[in-house]
Amino acid sequence: MSFFPINLNMAGRMVTVVGGGKIAERKTCKLLEAGALITMIAPDLSDKLAKLSEGGSIKHLPRNFKKGDLDGAFLAIAATSDRYANLAVADEAKNRGILVDVCDDPELSSFIMPAMMTRGDLVIAVSTGGKSPAMAKKIREQLEASFGPEYEQTLKLLGILREKLLTAKGNSAYNKALLSQLAAHDLPRMIKERRYDQLDHLLLKIFGSEFSISHLLEEEKDHQ
Numbered sequence: 001m002s003f004f005p006i007n008l009n010m011a012g013r014m015v016t017v018v019g020g021g022k023i024a025e026r027k028t029c030k031l032l033e034a035g036a037l038i039t040m041i042a043p044d045l046s047d048k049l050a051k052l053s054e055g056g057s058i059k060h061l062p063r064n065f066k067k068g069d070l071d072g073a074f075l076a077i078a079a080t081s082d083r084y085a086n087l088a089v090a091d092e093a094k095n096r097g098i099l100v101d102v103c104d105d106p107e108l109s110s111f112i113m114p115a116m117m118t119r120g121d122l123v124i125a126v127s128t129g130g131k132s133p134a135m136a137k138k139i140r141e142q143l144e145a146s147f148g149p150e151y152e153q154t155l156k157l158l159g160i161l162r163e164k165l166l167t168a169k170g171n172s173a174y175n176k177a178l179l180s181q182l183a184a185h186d187l188p189r190m191i192k193e194r195r196y197d198q199l200d201h202l203l204l205k206i207f208g209s210e211f212s213i214s215h216l217l218e219e220e221k222d223h224q
């Protein structure tokens, strides 16, 4: 089976997680980081989930799943240890057009969770379509070693630069050529090795005098 990746804006979106064990915990922690609002339905919670519930980070309904529980959900996760409860969640989600991850059944899932890593706005997600979650995890670990914190800083700078280019009058084909020219250089490495003079030189050469690092950061400060 082949799954199609998209990047969802989860801020303020309601997610119903059914089950409160270690798998529900792993999925919930990632969703909370993305700004989702979690309602959890499960008779028992893991220690960590119980703490999140006590602290008000998630809403907990301490009981078994029943029909109608997916009311208002944007996404649903079926992560119980009861096969039939997971099937009931999958069934309700399907009938109501809600996307569902059935943690013990990729075939019944309309989405599955990839292994993922972030460096600021850089998101890298790895999926094996459910063939080998262990391999997805291993590849994620390999990627983490190759893409260090310098990518977060590089993207911050590129974001400011691109915003300035795109808001200034000018033709987009020209901008595209300049941005592609810049992307051909190894900026993360320059940042990692603190070769700021070299980076500045490159920016000035490609974009002109208003694009030095200090100029860009100064303008960004003024905007905030």
Ligand SMILES: C[C@@]1(CC(=O)O)c2cc3[nH]c(cc4nc(cc5[nH]c(cc(n2)[C@H]1CCC(=O)O)[C@@](C)(CC(=O)O)[C@@H]5CCC(=O)O)C(CC(=O)O)=C4CCC(=O)O)c(CCC(=O)O)c3CC(=O)O
Pocket (backbone or CB within 6 Å): 026, 027, 030, 101, 102, 103, 104, 105, 106, 111, 112, 113, 114, 115, 116, 126, 127, 128, 129, 130, 131, 132, 133, 134, 135, 136, 137, 140
């Ligand atoms: C279909 C999917 C649905 C979903 O959960 O969304 C699913 C299903 C199942 N996983 C199972 C087992 C394991 N899952 C992991 C780990 C992860 N599982 C994740 C995702 C997914 N798991 C989706 C597919 C992703 C893809 O491949 O594209 C990750 C990537 C993301 C996350 O969970 O957030 C996260 C790593 C996160 C990270 O570290 O980055 C490990 C390794 C470990 O725990 O160390 C094992 C044991 C080793 C092994 O089996 O490979 C079982 C059998 C259960 C049983 O034995 O009964 C099923 C059920 C089945 O296959 O039917």
Ligand SMILES: NC(=O)C1=CN([C@@H]2O[C@H](COP(=O)(O)OP(=O)(O)OC[C@H]3O[C@@H](n4cnc5c(N)ncnc54)[C@H](O)[C@@H]3O)[C@@H](O)[C@H]2O)C=CC1
Pocket (backbone or CB within 6 Å): 018, 019, 020, 021, 022, 023, 024, 041, 042, 043, 044, 045, 046, 063, 064, 065, 079, 080, 081, 082, 085, 103, 104, 133
């Ligand atoms: N997707 C993945 O990455 C993985 C998935 N799994 C599958 O995920 C499922 C959950 O695994 P764990 O979290 O380890 O189990 P667990 O035993 O730690 O937790 C199960 C949870 O389900 C709840 N529950 C049981 N019946 C329920 C019902 N009718 N309604 C609501 N909640 C109910 C329990 O109260 C408990 O909170 C299993 O089906 C397992 O096969 C297991 C490993 C990895």
